[in-house]
Amino acid sequence: MSENDLHAHLLHLRETLRYHSYLYYVLASPTISDYEYDRLYQELLSIEREHPEWITPDSPSQRVGTEPSEKFEKVAHPAPILSLGNAFNFSDVEAWLERIAKVDERVLNTDFTLEPKLDGLSVVLHYRDGYFVQGATRGNGEIGEDITPNLRTIQSLPLKIPVQKPGEKKVTSKPPPYLVVRGEAFFFLDEFAKLNQRLEEAGEKTYVNPRNTASGTLRQLDPQLTATRPLAILIYQVVHAEGEVPQTQWETLEFLKAMGFPVPQASLHRSLPEIEPKLAIWAQKRSSLNFEIDGMVIKVNDHALFQDLGVVGKDPRGAVAYKFPAQEVSTVLLDIGVNVGRTGVLTPYAILDPVEIGGVTVRQATLHNFDYLVEKDIRIGDRVMLKRAGDVIPYVIGPVVEARTGSEKPFTPPAVCPSCGEPVENIEGEVAWYCINPSCPAQLVRTLEHFVSRGALDIVGLGIKIVEQLVDEGLVKDPADLYTLKRDDLMRLEGFAEKKADNLLESISASKDQPLSRFLTALGIRGVGEVMANDLTKVYKDLDQLSNTSLEDLVTIEGVGPNIAQAIVDWFSRKSNRKLLEKFKAAGFWPVAARDEISDHPQVLTGLVFVITGTLSVPRGEIKSLIEKYGGKVTGSVSKNTDYLLAGENAGSKLEKATDLGVKVLNEDDLKALVG
């Protein structure tokens, strides 16, 4: 390819990547797989490595990258960044309309938009000729702080507008030469929960609430750190523009959407009475949203009228915030319990006098960690404030000190594990306390729960109740024991009959066909979740390779920092873990990495469906990957869609079923012959 062609290809790649990340992050409806996206992204990186002179700030590779700054520079906003007056019920909203009607009676005959009031951090974004050039906090409304590098890490924030289909010549709407917009940055609640889970697993302090975390995250001096905390954004206002922009709020939202900005879900209404029932609907909807909203914003739709109405203090007359009642209540903290997690980490939780928040009765709430109790001076017997946001577990905000009677008692963290009674330890530099007893039953239950969970080995039918039974009965002392369970063992358990036992054994056995990445996730190594496990299996094809790797090799992998690398090396060097891996191998469970998308093997098995059963001369994972290498597919159970059953020694019910259905049965040699 000539240099010119290569450069044109690079530009096309960038457009393609921008478009697909728009489909993924803004519209939440991707049309290509993560794998395909990754391939395109890697291609972009490799061209940019060859030609660093071609890198421009709008490249998708430039979301993270700059060095930490010393301090934030000041940015003057092109127009005041206003706030909003509040209404706490519908009469307040009616009173607002009456008030502003005295200023300009046209409001009695105009339309309004209704938008959710996002509970995040207000930010101001500047675009020149369609390129994102600067972003700032609200600050005092006149001057904010320049947080451009941090804002660039927000995946749904377009670095170039309009976002359009790659190669599309017709520009739907040309961006104004200079456009300044305003929106709210926040955390999706599921992302916030995941972030806390990662921190907890790493023994670090968890965050208390999404709003403050969003604010702290955007005010980080190191954008690399910001990039590890996945923020989202919604844009709802044009603050300033050179060039033409719409004349109403409704059209503004349409315009912003057409430019590729993520916008809040809004509605247009001809009068206030039409809005009242909508408020009730949103109040209901609130708890099922994946982000926090603290109210609804009602805005005069017509911009000219909005301007004419003017401003009182910092609040424009043309809009009002209808605030939802806070999802906060007080109740008595009856006691403090301590949970033991999978990694042995001890976490305190509140046992509460049952209380209702937002239609849900709450009996327990998280207390984060022992430091939190000290920080907030939370004592047993205290009246405490509770908060619940979306579907996130409720948390204790703090004590109501004025309500103290003197009988409240400070909590002393346990010196021994509440489950096994062994002494607990604190690792230097971490806030968490750990139970380090490898055979602690509470940890084992959590370990197994994780091992069989959906994102890990996905063993259907093995719920928490059965896990507890298996541990209580001493049938399972580590996850590898699952693979040597016998029907008779299970029949001893309460509630088990032959059928249930067989089904469970079948689904345990089927899990042997899971790819290496899932097995790695299941092992529960600190810092190795689904994404990291996937990244690792791109480099390491089996556990032998991974267990013999070094810190130096690990840190060369993107996303693997020194802490995770150390955790991996430590895990594989521990004797108990090596023994565990030997047990898996002996049980015939030794998965290898899933087949690479591009295979240099002749695809002679394309379209053929295999099922594997019985004891084979090599681990099942190896046979599975062999079949896949040649284009075949391996499934867990025999059906009329199965083409071949590969049967080893002692093949049981699957062999019978295959014979019944007339499915061809192969041995290992037959398979080898088939692939030549």
Ligand code: IVH
């Ligand atoms: S409009 C003139 N719309 O709420 C424009 N604000 O309590 C005034 N907020 O500072 C703001 N969602 O940070 C507007 N859909 C929305 C909003 C919204 C959240 C925030 C904004 C503002 C605060 C006022």
